Amino acid sequence: MNLALTPEDREFQREVRAFFANTIPDAWKTTVRAGLRLPPETLTAYQRCLADRGWGAPTWPTEYGGTGWTPQQLHIFWSEASAADAPSQYHQGLELIGPIIFTYGSQAQKDFYLPRIISGEDWWCQGYSEPGAGSDLAALRTRAVRDGDTYILNGHKMWTSYAHVSTRMFVLARTSSETRRQQGISLLLVDMDTPGIRVSPIRTLDEKHHTNEVFLDDVRIPAANLVGEEGMGWNYGKVLLDRERMVAAATAMFLPQTLRAVRAAAARRRTSTGPLIEQPGFRAKLAQVEIEALGVQSMVLRLMADAAAGADSGPRGSMVKLRWSELLQQAMTLWIEALGPQAQHFEPLDGGGLSDDMPLALQGALFSRVTTIYGGSSEIQRNIIARRALGL
Amino acid sequence: MQFAYNDEQQMLRDSVERFGEEEWNAADRLKRLAEGPAGGRRRWAKMAELGWLALPISESEGGLGGGPVEVMAIMEGIGRHLMTDAYASHCVLAPALMRGGGEHCAVLLEQLGAGAIRIAAALIEDSGFDPASIRTEALANGGGVRLSGTKIHVEDGADADWFLVSARTSGSAGSRDGIGLFLVPCDADGLDVRRFRSVDGHRHASLVLREVSATPVGKMGEAADRIDLAMDRAILAVLAESVGSMEASLAATLDYVRTRQQFGAPIGTFQAVQHKLVDMSLACEEARALTMVATAQYTQTASDAALVAAAKVRVAQCGIAVTQQAVQLHGGVGTSEELVVSHHLRRQMMLELAFGDASFHKARFADASFR
Ligand SMILES: Cc1cc2nc3c(=O)[nH]c(=O)nc-3n(C[C@H](O)[C@H](O)[C@H](O)COP(=O)(O)OP(=O)(O)OC[C@H]3O[C@@H](n4cnc5c(N)ncnc54)[C@H](O)[C@@H]3O)c2cc1C
Numbered sequence: 001m002n003l004a005l006t007p008e009d010r011e012f013q014r015e016v017r018a019f020f021a022n023t024i025p026d027a028w029k030t031t032v033r034a035g036l037r038l039p040p041e042t043l044t045a046y047q048r049c050l051a052d053r054g055w056g057a058p059t060w061p062t063e064y065g066g067t068g069w070t071p072q073q074l075h076i077f078w079s080e081a082s083a084a085d086a087p088s089q090y091h092q093g094l095e096l097i098g099p100i101i102f103t104y105g106s107q108a109q110k111d112f113y114l115p116r117i118i119s120g121e122d123w124w125c126q127g128y129s130e131p132g133a134g135s136d137l138a139a140l141r142t143r144a145v146r147d148g149d150t151y152i153l154n155g156h157k158m159w160t161s162y163a164h165v166s167t168r169m170f171v172l173a174r175t176s177s178e179t180r181r182q183q184g185i186s187l188l189l190v191d192m193d194t195p196g197i198r199v200s201p202i203r204t205l206d207e208k209h210h211t212n213e214v215f216l217d218d219v220r221i222p223a224a225n226l227v228g229e230e231g232m233g234w235n236y237g238k239v240l241l242d243r244e245r246m247v248a249a250a251t252a253m254f255l256p257q258t259l260r261a262v263r264a265a266a267a268r269r270r271t272s273t274g275p276l277i278e279q280p281g282f283r284a285k286l287a288q289v290e291i292e293a294l295g296v297q298s299m300v301l302r303l304m305a306d307a308a309a310g311a312d313s314g315p316r317g318s319m320v321k322l323r324w325s326e327l328l329q330q331a332m333t334l335w336i337e338a339l340g341p342q343a344q345h346f347e348p349l350d351g352g353g354l355s356d357d358m359p360l361a362l363q364g365a366l367f368s369r370v371t372t373i374y375g376g377s378s379e380i381q382r383n384i385i386a387r388r389a390l391g392l
Numbered sequence: 393m394q395f396a397y398n399d400e401q402q403m404l405r406d407s408v409e410r411f412g413e414e415e416w417n418a419a420d421r422l423k424r425l426a427e428g429p430a431g432g433r434r435r436w437a438k439m440a441e442l443g444w445l446a447l448p449i450s451e452s453e454g455g456l457g458g459g460p461v462e463v464m465a466i467m468e469g470i471g472r473h474l475m476t477d478a479y480a481s482h483c484v485l486a487p488a489l490m491r492g493g494g495e496h497c498a499v500l501l502e503q504l505g506a507g508a509i510r511i512a513a514a515l516i517e518d519s520g521f522d523p524a525s526i527r528t529e530a531l532a533n534g535g536g537v538r539l540s541g542t543k544i545h546v547e548d549g550a551d552a553d554w555f556l557v558s559a560r561t562s563g564s565a566g567s568r569d570g571i572g573l574f575l576v577p578c579d580a581d582g583l584d585v586r587r588f589r590s591v592d593g594h595r596h597a598s599l600v601l602r603e604v605s606a607t608p609v610g611k612m613g614e615a616a617d618r619i620d621l622a623m624d625r626a627i628l629a630v631l632a633e634s635v636g637s638m639e640a641s642l643a644a645t646l647d648y649v650r651t652r653q654q655f656g657a658p659i660g661t662f663q664a665v666q667h668k669l670v671d672m673s674l675a676c677e678e679a680r681a682l683t684m685v686a687t688a689q690y691t692q693t694a695s696d697a698a699l700v701a702a703a704k705v706r707v708a709q710c711g712i713a714v715t716q717q718a719v720q721l722h723g724g725v726g727t728s729e730e731l732v733v734s735h736h737l738r739r740q741m742m743l744e745l746a747f748g749d750a751s752f753h754k755a756r757f758a759d760a761s762f763r
Contacts (some may be wrong), residue, residue, distance in 0.1 A: 272566055344545060345590065348587070
């Protein structure tokens with residue numbers, strides 16, 4: 001789906017298409033379509049490749065090394081990336097901490113950190129959640145105590161994705177106790193090589209290593225690593241709300257990748273009356289999901305129009321996240337149905353091979369359960385919509 | 393219609409419950425899984441001692457002649473404790489396929505009941521779940537029969553000593569005539585066995601047969617009805633497993649939402665959460681009722697295909713919905729390997745595929761009831 005394109009847009013589209021045609025190896029396809037991350041070193045190489053082309057930070061303004069693209073150009077870029085089975089860029093540096101640094105960070109922080117995000121030199125992880133603070137993030141208990149020109153961090157972070165390969169972590173920690181829990185929280189930048197940090201893997205249902213617990217034990221970091229003002233960390237999260245719509249939009253635009261995988265698997269799968277893709281029952285189910293995906297794509301276009309007009313999107317980002325995550329789960333279910341009994345063959349026990357798409361399709365189907373939990377669970381998104389859009 | 397177990401069945405259920413608590417305690421689950429086949433052998437020997445392995449085998453073949461309701465009492469405990477021990481495949485499906493199959497079947501069944509051997513059924517091929525759409529050939533050769541073909545999935549076949557293989561003596565794929573059932577030892581010449589682990593800890597296989605010498609079970613060419621009847625019995629068994637598993641998931645989630653605090657209150661006090669739990673309990677109720685009704689109708693000689701197919705479709709839907717919500721309501725920890733809820737979800741996803749998925753059974757239901 002595309003908006004009306006100007007001749008310049010068309011030229012841009014050709015350029016982007018040509019870039020992806022030469023950049024995305026076939027070997028990435030199944031992993032990407034299953035909504036799983038490629039190995040970190042591969043993603044870093046991909047980031048470097050984009051950076052070399054000047055496209056390392058598609059959503060950033062030019063003054064910080066971004067492309068300065070219009071929402072229209074972003075839409076073209078993501079459409080082409082999606083069509084080429086390109087992976088999503090790892091977002092925790094690019095979309096989460098990067099924008100906070102260029103909005104609230106010191107000049108020194110901007111100069112040091114931003115180029116390293118674009119070049120792929122730094123991999124950032126997000127140290128927000130804790131055992132007792134998930135949906136209710138303001139319940140966090142990790143403490144940062146000022147001691148001269150350092151902060152001493154103590155606490156236990158949970159679900160810190162990719163901490164095991166990260167060079168840096170942005171952490172929300174309590175610097176004082178206030179009556180309002182959202183006050184007294186500060187945002188700190190931590191070098192993962194600092195003594196006192198222990199990363200311990202959390203094993204998840206899909207048997208792929210994504211996430212970790214991070215223990216902070218008297219971790220001393222320079223006081224200069226505080227972002228903005230002490231005690232104001234919660235408010236900086238708000239810049240994210242605005243950018244979240246872009247993350248939701250980009251992710252939703254990658255849904256067709258999964259749907260292509262479903263079609264391919266259903267075309268390969270034999271049944272007693274011909275390929276599965278020709279069975280009316282299956283076609284109807286696939287059509288239903290594709291139709292709903294078109295609905296989401298239309299919602300994304302509206303988000304992009306908001307962004308172009310500089311308008312507040314209200315809860316539209318939450319709405320896209322809700323619909324996108326549910327649809328991804330449905331698409332993955334269809335993929336497994338298309339594989340049939342061979343979805344029961346997850347790991348060969350005597351050196352033999354697996355059927356096409358396995359085990360990635362099943363890992364993707366299992367991991368898709370996470371998308372309605374992380375980044376604000378579906379229940380929390382609904383609460384937000386009830387409050388912000390419906391005024392309930 | 394009877395919706396409660398009699399005393400004997402209740403005792404059986406209790407003994408499975410004790411076994412489950414000892415052998416498959418949720419806290420030790422990862423250790424159990426890591427033990428692999430060695431642990432499986434130890435538990436199998438215990439189950440033999442308890443008489444469970446011989447329970448579904450008919451008395452005339454040296455078994456205890458337990459019916460589908462007794463099997464249900466065992467299987468729901470297997471589901472509740474999420475045991476990977478392949479009772480439905482080896483102890484329910486295989487004896488049902490071999491029932492009255494001749495002297496050599498009786499000998500093997502006795503060994504099976506004693507836990508000495510395992511037998512798995514190799515029925516489906518690459519053209520779908522319908523046991524009639526097979527092309528594996530059975531050719532007479534001298535005094536015997538030789539099988540050639542490919543079986544893409546053998547449920548719980550990785551540790552089987554024998555395979556029950558369906559093959560054609562005549563007719564073409566799709567025809568119910570000309571299907572035979574044959575016994576093949578796992579080390580037969582010309583047999584290539586590939587083994588796989590599934591995401592629920594079960595261990596399956598696929599077979600390639602090249603002129604493998606085989607022994608017929610029952611009358612050659614007339615196995616289609618035998619296979620359908622046996623499959624229905626195995627399906628009833630996995631329905632009970634599914635019910636046990638979804639009820640355990642609901643119970644674990646109820647416990648969790650009472651203790652997990654967010655926003656200063658147990659999450660179970662939020663109505664959004666309560667309504668989900670109510671829907672989960674409705675699904676459990678519906679699945680148990682359907683399973684009991686479908687189980688009660690089954691006899692050794694006849695099965696209501698439409699009812700069993702309907703139950704297979706609906707119970708699987710309930711099981712997946714309940715366990716997906718169980719994971720969802722646990723939040724992040726719901727997706728962790730450490731907690732048992734996601735193991736239940738994985739099992740339910742695989743149970744949906746075992747012995748025919750929803751599409752296959754919907755078609756079967758329609759064929760049987762829209763005549
Ligand atoms: C694989 C994975 C990767 C992650 N990566 C990161 C990361 O990199 N960095 C990071 O900081 N965090 C990360 N997270 C954490 C994630 O953001 C949290 O899991 C999420 O915020 C939910 O918190 P929780 O797990 O504590 O669940 P809880 O908050 O305990 O929620 C449990 C259940 O209760 C529901 N619930 C809670 N409150 C309400 C309410 N008021 N009304 C209705 N329902 C409610 C929830 O929707 C959920 O269903 C990750 C999580 C996972 C699983």
